[in-house]
Amino acid sequence: MVYYGLNLNTAMLYGNFYINFLIFVMLEVVGNATLWLTINRFGRKRSYIFYTTVGGLSCLSTIFTVNYLRKDLQIVTTILAMVGMLFNTAGFTTLYFFSAEIFPTLVRNVGMGTSSSLARVGAMIFPFIADTRHLVPGSTGVAIPLVIFGGACLIGAGLSLFLPETGSKMLPETIEDGRNFTLKALQDKKGKIQKNEENATISGSENFI
Template structure:
C-alpha cells in the first residue's frame, strides 16, 4: 500500500535504485576482471557470477515475505532487506583497491600484493 503523499517519493527512489542497479551491473564484470590475477581470472569471474545467481534465486522469496508477515511492517520488509544489502555492498566496495593507472596482477603473488 503506497500512501498518496509518498507516491512521488517512492517512484523517484525506485527509479534511482534501478539506475544504480543498471550501472553496477554494467561495470561489475570489468572491475572484477581487473582485481583477479591473470592465472585465475576466468575461474574468479565464474565463481563471482555463480555467487551472484544465489541472490537472484533468493530475491523472489524475499519479495514473497510480505505474504508471511501480516502487518503494515510486512510490506516494507523486502524494501529494507534489499536496501540494507545494497548499502552494505556499497560500503564493502570502499575496501577494494584502486585500479586506475595500476599494473594488473599477473600471478597469485601479485594478486596478494595488489592494492597494498
C-alpha cells in the same frame, strides 16, 4: 540479488505495472551509459561505491514514504525504487569491470565464473525476499523487500572499501601479484615495463633513421 530483485519487483510498486516495467527497462540503458562517464575519470572503486550507496539509500528511503505519505503520493515510493534501479544498474555493470581487474590473470576466468554463479544464487533467493512483504501487515510490507535490497547495497559498498583501486594500474598476473596489488613494488614493475617499451620504441626509431 539487488539488480534482479528490483527488476522483478515492479509488480509490487504503485502505479501501472506496464508503465513501471517500461521505465525500469529504459533506466537500465541510462544506467549502463552513465558509468562510461565515471569509471575512467573517478576509478572503478569510487564509481561502484557511489552507485551502490545512492541506490541503497534510495531503496531504504521507501520505508519512510510508505509510512508517512498519503496514498495519493505513493508514486514517490515508485520513483525512489526507480532511482535505486538506475544507480544499481550502473553499480552492477561497474562491478564486472572491477571484479575482472582484481582477479589475477592466472585465476581470472575461474574467479569471474564463480562470482557470476554466486550472483545467480542471489537472483534465485529473490522470490523469498519478495515474500517478506507478507510478514508485515498493511502498506509497510511493500517497502520491506526494498529495505532489504537497500541494506544489501550499503553492505556491498562498505566491503568494497577494503578492495584496491584498479583503474589505470598494472593488473595482477600471478597469485603473488594479487597479494601485492596495493604495494608500490607492483606499480614500480609497471613503470619499468613502460620505460623499457619507450626505450625500445626510441631505439627502433633511431635504427630506422
